[in-house]
Amino acid sequence: xxxxxxxxxxxxxxxxxxxxxxxxxxxxxxxxxxxxxxxxxxxxxxxxxxxxxxxxxxxxxxxxxxxxxxxxxxxxxxxxxxxxxxxxxxxxxxxxxxxxxxxxxxxxxxxxxxxxxxxxxxxxxxxxxxxxxxxxxxxxxxxxxxxxxxxxxxxxxxxxxxxxxxxxxxxxxxxxxxxxxxxxxxxxxxxxxxxxxxxxxxxxxxxxxxxxxxxxxxxxxxxxxxxxxxxxxxxxxxxxxxxxxxxxxxxxxxxxxxxxxxxxxxxxxxxxxxxxxxxxxxxxxxxxxxxxxxxxxxxxxxxxxxxxxx
Numbered sequence: 001x002x003x004x005x006x007x008x009x010x011x012x013x014x015x016x017x018x019x020x021x022x023x024x025x026x027x028x029x030x031x032x033x034x035x036x037x038x039x040x041x042x043x044x045x046x047x048x049x050x051x052x053x054x055x056x057x058x059x060x061x062x063x064x065x066x067x068x069x070x071x072x073x074x075x076x077x078x079x080x081x082x083x084x085x086x087x088x089x090x091x092x093x094x095x096x097x098x099x100x101x102x103x104x105x106x107x108x109x110x111x112x113x114x115x116x117x118x119x120x121x122x123x124x125x126x127x128x129x130x131x132x133x134x135x136x137x138x139x140x141x142x143x144x145x146x147x148x149x150x151x152x153x154x155x156x157x158x159x160x161x162x163x164x165x166x167x168x169x170x171x172x173x174x175x176x177x178x179x180x181x182x183x184x185x186x187x188x189x190x191x192x193x194x195x196x197x198x199x200x201x202x203x204x205x206x207x208x209x210x211x212x213x214x215x216x217x218x219x220x221x222x223x224x225x226x227x228x229x230x231x232x233x234x235x236x237x238x239x240x241x242x243x244x245x246x247x248x249x250x251x252x253x254x255x256x257x258x259x260x261x262x263x264x265x266x267x268x269x270x271x272x273x274x275x276x277x278x279x280x281x282x283x284x285x286x287x288x289x290x291x292x293x294x295x296x297x298x299x300x301x302x303x304x305x306x307x308x309x310x
Contacts, residue, residue, distance in 0.1 A: 028059045028114065033106055034074035037123040040204055041081045041092065042161060043130050048123035049090075054099075055118070060111040068107060077105045084123070093122040131169045134159045135195065135208055139180040143214070147186045148249055148291050150213040157208060164201035172198050180210060188213050217291055218252040221245060222259045226281055226300060230268040236305040237268055244281050247294045255289030262286065264295065271302045278302070 032055045037048040051074040058068070079102065084092040096116040099106070103113040135155050143149070155177070162172050178194045190211040197203050223245050228237040244264045250257075266279040279302050281295050 027061070028057060030055060030117070031058050031068050031107070033068065033071070035106060035121075036074045036076050037084075037125075038076055038078045039081050039084055039092075039125070041084060041125055042204070043127055044090075044092075044125035045128050046163075046202065047076070047125075049126050050124060052121055052123060054106065054116065054121060056107070056116045057114040058107055058111050059114055060107070068111075075106060077102055087122055090124045090126050091122045092125055093120045095120045128163045129166050129169055130161050130163045131172065132159055132161050133172060134174050135177065136174050137177050137180060137210060139177075140182075141180070141185060142183040144184050144186040146216055146218070146252075147214055148217050149185075150215040150251070150291060153180075153210055153212045155208045155210055157205060160195065160208075161204035162198065162201050163203075164198075168198070168200045172201065175203065177208060177210070185214055186216075215291065216252045217249045218254065220248040220250060220257070220259055222248075224262075224264045227263060227265045228268060228302075229265050232268070234307060235268075236307045237266070237271060238303045238305060239266055239279075240301045240303070241297065244300075245296045246283065247296075248286075249291040249293075251289040251291065256287045258287050258290050258293075262293070266300060266302060271304070274302075277304075 032053050034051040034053050036051050038046055040046070060068075079094060083094050083098045083101075085094070087093050096119055099116055099121070100113060103111065107113065135158055137153050137155055139153065141149070160175055162169060162175065164172075175198065176196045178196060180191070180193050182189065188211070190209070192207050192209050194207045195203055195205065223243055226239045226242055226244050228239065231237050246262065246264060248258045248262075262284050264281055264283055266281060270279050271277065278299050281298060281300055283293055283295065286293055
């Protein structure tokens with residue numbers, strides 16, 4: 001009886017060793033896997049509405065093949081929207097050749113797909129309520145002394161698609177970035193920031209790139225007489241005070257000296273439309289390399305005089 005027990009134990013042990021050895025070897029087998037696709041197709045749901053079975057000849061260890069065959073839950077695979085081609089209605093397809101790029105996501109690492117047993121596979125992405133809205137940057141920027149922003153802060157993309165119930169989308173007119181908080185800025189800026197998703201919606205993008213140019217500047221001040229433009233014949237427009245101090249912020253080193261190239265003026269047409277005779281002091285178009293120009297005073301009092309009787 002002991003001999004038989006010993007024989008059975010040895011037999012089971014041998015079978016176990018043989019099984020482990022074989023399962024550890026690389027093998028090729030036909031396996032099937034249920035896939036749910038996820039993508040970012042404009043105007044469509046993020047995930048396919050149903051799972052699709054994919055069959056392929058896969059080369060992997062026996063253990064890996066066994067785990068694939070025993071898997072019951074569908075695998076979620078993210079596809080680039082560029083690889084999904086519209087067929088008809090809600091259906092989008094992807095070719096077997098393009099699917100090879102996603103082999104490890106479908107069957108897992110340590111596998112090698114020798115061939116898919118189909119030419120292409122299609123997924124159904126149903127349409128969803130959506131709305132295209134601009135992205136607005138929320139920022140808190142602090143520059144190093146004598147450095148300033150040279151260009152507007154640009155966002156890429158500058159608009160996104162918002163998905164959600166129609167009644168929610170009616171209240172969404174723009175989407176905001178997370179706060180872009182930067183300090184001691186002294187060179188061109190480029191980065192990424194997340195978007196704030198309105199409650200009850202999803203966005204086509206989760207983050208955007210931002211950038212703007214920065215330059216060192218020098219301040220230049222000059223005092224100029226305030227002239228009047230577009231004054232009708234026979235009239236004169238007196239301005240009080242009659243002079244303004246212009247402070248230029250110009251790129252350093254100077255491209256061109258703005259002093260002498262810019263004049264300060266008030267427009268009679270603005271005076272004619274005013275109620276109290278006060279007008280904004282304006283300047284000519286700023287020369288290249290001038291970042292900004294501040295004017296003091298910004299507003300002046302104007303008095304019309306009839307000179308036709310003189």
